[in-house]
Amino acid sequence: MRFLLLLLIILSLPVLAQESIVFGVHSKTAPLEWRKNGVDQGFNVELMNRIGQLTNKRIIVRRKSFQQLVKDVHNPNSDIDVIAVVSPVNLDRKLSQSDPIYATHARAYTLQGKALINNWADLVGKRVAIKIGAFVDVYLSGYPQNFERVDVDLYETGFQQLISNQVDVVIAESFVARRLLPLYPSVRSSSDALIYGDFNFVGNVKKTLLMYKINEALRQLKLSGEYDKLVNKWFGIGREKVDLTSNEQRMLSVAMLVALVCAVGMVYTGFISASLRRHTKALDAELIQRRRIEAEIFELSKQFQSVLDGIPNGVTIVNQDLQHLWSNDNNIHLLDSDEFYYVDNDVFKLKGAVLDVLSTQKSFTADMRYQQQCWQLQIHPIAADQVVILLEESTEQHHLRQANEEASRLASLGELSAGIAHEINNPTGLIVHAVALFTSAMKDLTPAARHYQKQNPFWLIAGLNPDIAIEELQYSCGSIEEGAKRISRIVNDLKRYAMPHIANEYTQVCLNDVVQVALRLTASQTKFHQITPTLCEPSPKIEGDAQQLHQVLINLIQNACHACSEQSGSIVIETHVEGDKAILSITDNGCGMDSATLTRITEPFFTTRRNEGGSGLGLSVCSKIIKEHQGEMQMLSSVGKGTRIRLTFALESQD
Template sequence: MNVIMINWRSLCYISILVFFLQPNVYAEQQLTLNVHSNTPPFEWQSETGEENGFNIELARYIAQQLHYDLHINRRSLDQTLKTVTNDTRQLAVIAVPSGEILDINKALPLLPTYISAYNRRGEENADTWAALKGKRVAIKSASSVAMYLNNKPQDFIIIPVITNERGFELLSSGEVDYVVSEFYCSRRMLSLFPIAKTAGRPLLYSQFYLIMSDKDPDFVAAINEVVKNSFNNGYFDDLLNQWVAFGKEKIELGQVKKDFSQVALVTAIISSLGMLITLYISFILRKKTKSLKQELLNRRNAELEIKRISVQFHSVLDGLPHGVCLIAKNQQLIWQNGKYPWILEHEVLAQSKPKINLNQLIYRTFTDEYSQNLEFTLNNKHWKLELHLISNDMLALFLEDNTETFELKQASDLSARLASLGELSAGIAHEINNPVGLITQSVTLVRDLLDELKLNISNNISSTQKTNQLLADIDYGCESIDDSAGRISRIVRDLKHFSKPILEIAPKAVNLNNVVETALRLTHNNVKRIHLQLMLNKQLPTIEGDELQLQLVLVNLIQNACFAMDKPEPLLVIETGIENSNIFIKVTDNGCGMDTQTLERIREPFFTTRRDLGGTGLGLSTSNKILSIHQAQWLIHSQQGTGTEMKILFRSVS
């Protein structure tokens, strides 16, 4: 039991001893690099406190090779020299001017360098220290140059600066005459300050050395061995290329701060602008997205509305009583509403009157680019066919059963004729009564003459002279009867033709003079009470038209002229002739004339100014339709109190 207690106590003592000795062990494994400058590319401290540079990397390599923990201690040059001289495991890198002897251990030389003077472009060179006499010279404090001048003062004014960059700033502004600095530090300054130049040959040559205390010979030997190996294995060259290679030198801390601030400012501005642009673009995109959504909604609604209207439109087209077809330019059927599908069958159309060649009509519509309209008869029905060009590649064909419309038109024409006959009836009756009375009188005369002739024959009165006289009187009576019967026959024939319904238009060559003569016979009872002046061109060419319809037109014009001349010395002038290659017929009266309102409505159906006298308002409206069918031009000139001129222009057959 006592043995166990003794062993336990021994272990405690050993543990306590190890605990107190442990810091010394750690202290012996620590290597310190003393840095005294803040000059790239050798040694400088970043804004975050991180140490960088050639010297730092070399010290880290040495510590790694010797298995030391590296500690970096920033001091002044004097403190650095004192620490390295008096303490072990202390390292530093300094530039030793040529000819200077330091009482300190130095490892192999690291880098050669030199010290030169720098001034402004265009100024005199300074190749020696004597050339700087009396000049203001900027020198970095605690640098190798300052150390050299402490031992060997020169005859010029030293302007101490914290960094070489500050010295070159003073040089550029004219506050100093020269800057004296080490080569590696000055090369970058020349690119930053274009006004500066090298003032001449180097003033002083120096060498960078790794220095340490000689109090620990083993440590010194180990350091020299590591540095020597770095030369042999190429690591030292890699380190030089990384930090000190020409064109890759690090800028000084002041420039780093300045450039970093500028870059940070520019970056902040760009970031702010980018943020503003992003916000603006986001706003525009959001607005555009909203607009596009609304537009898509509107389009969707429009498409639905178009679809609905299209369905309704097709429903309307399908429900139309007319046949509707859409035909392409190559005469292929695009769409049909199903009414009268035989319209596209050429064998059926060949039986129509007149015969229809649908292919030719389609070709003509596309070629001439105007609509085609025609009427035809098929299977005892009247049809109306229309072709209308919709686009360069499509036309619409419409087929309508026009039988009812045609019959209504015929009934309307018949009504107009009957209305005209009603107005002519009184005059026609008078015209027939006159020859009938003459016939009656002539028959009585002939009967008396025959009785007298019979009496003479029975009494054997054979006077030749008297017999001849009786026979002459009988012959005159017969001629009167024959003439009166002829007049009645002509009147009846004209009435028969005038009242005959027109089943269809049959254009043929018509002489307008014959139309005038027939119309005058029908309206003789109206015309006989006025002064008639006929001016008919005997060489008048024929026109193409329907003679019966043109007779109706002229009868209406003559009747209206006669009704308008309720005044003393009425005058009716009817003239035919040629004007500008057109054939015309003109009816002029010196009646009451018409005002503007009457002229505007004269062609309207059922419009009349003689409603109380039995006028129907169908005469001139029917005449207008007939003249439209004949493609005639109807000109009306009228003045109240002076009279009216009705002029109709036709194209000749030629």
């Protein structure tokens, strides 16, 4: 027993006496080493074991957290001699470190579908996960950070937070990320290398000599080619170790499958191509047909547009906001003119008319006036918010209609008036003759009545005192005579209205003289009103009958006086020349006329002054006289705003 114990002690002395190197290893997914089935393995572990053999030192592997390893390597009294870390290429460490073992880099990782990170500027404002103490952390400590930094203990923690949307980007070392990506398929590499670094062995502050020996052993391995064998074993031409044989078999199977799929695809593609060629030919034929039809439609549209543009009437399509959707631009300016109004002088508002048509969905037709023209306006609904507006000048039709109506009335009234004049003239003459006899008799009987009254003081005539009775009889005779004369004048006006005039008796007449004569003859009526004659010089001259023109203007002045109040009545009489026309107009600020009155004002026997003794023949006779002079009478009037009558005659050449 003692011998065996002594033998064991002797055999164990070299082992106990052999120096060791304590190699600190990261306990979770270290870059170049890991534990599989409880056994430490990996590039760094195998490399460190080979260095131990060359330096005749035993390698002891101790697993700790990365943060603890960093603290231990800075602690002179720690039990860790060497660790493997990554250092940025542009950063010098104060600790002893070996020659570079392997180059690496760090890049940005994001979720699939997110934008790529092209440079550090793309990280501004984002939440970026950084592993505490990693070479990315060391690198960023010397640079300003324009992003929101989120510290994590492991790169895997950063990937988990990325998936749960706690961070936007993870900056991770490539070897670690490459191991993690298969575990997190929703994460992808989103940038080129942002930081470059090297793997190094870093020694404790008291292990400078040990680091020298490690470097010597590392260089010896590189020179002998054994280092390259280790790299090829664990990384395989710069990547993680792969089984090339099985990989080749898999690739061959995949290639055969791809070839089969390609063959099937070529057959299918040929079938599809033939089908597409047939469809293409059919589509080309259809396209040619459509182009031909479009050309015909375009030509027809041009012809239709030419027809619409050639229509003298205005055609416009507008919506409820009065936007012009289409127009042939003929007379469309009238719709926005202040001088475009209804024939009864009411104001026209296009907006209100369009909205009424759209709300009722019923067509609207109205007779309108613009300056001296007559127009017919039609608005028809064509959609829920669109109408078509038609404008047609109807001046000639309006005049023809008026002339036809007036001709019809004249035809009936002419025949009627001739019979009335004949029937009334005879009894009227008898009345005048009898009244003249009664008047003369009353003069002769007056002295006899007075003499008889003296003899018979109680004598009465028709129940009245003889003097009073005789006075009443004389007044009644005067009234009867005045009424008979008035009947005679009406009959003469009626005969003049019905009787044609001989135009060859006309002479040259100065309109200014007609105005002056008419004003003198109506001085007793116009003295209560403000009369303003505006006569142009030289005086316009026309061909006509001065006496008849005097009658026309006198009648118009009397009507204006009747329409105006005595306190504020104003009458303007004006003569002027427009081209080859002589114009005589009379304007008052009287009571005016409504549209119904204005329509009938020249009808025989129509009067608004029946209670004041008006016969209704004045304006009828005036209208007939003006037409006999080849003239035109236009009347504009509004209730409460006055009346303007414009007489137009052909202008005679000036001497």
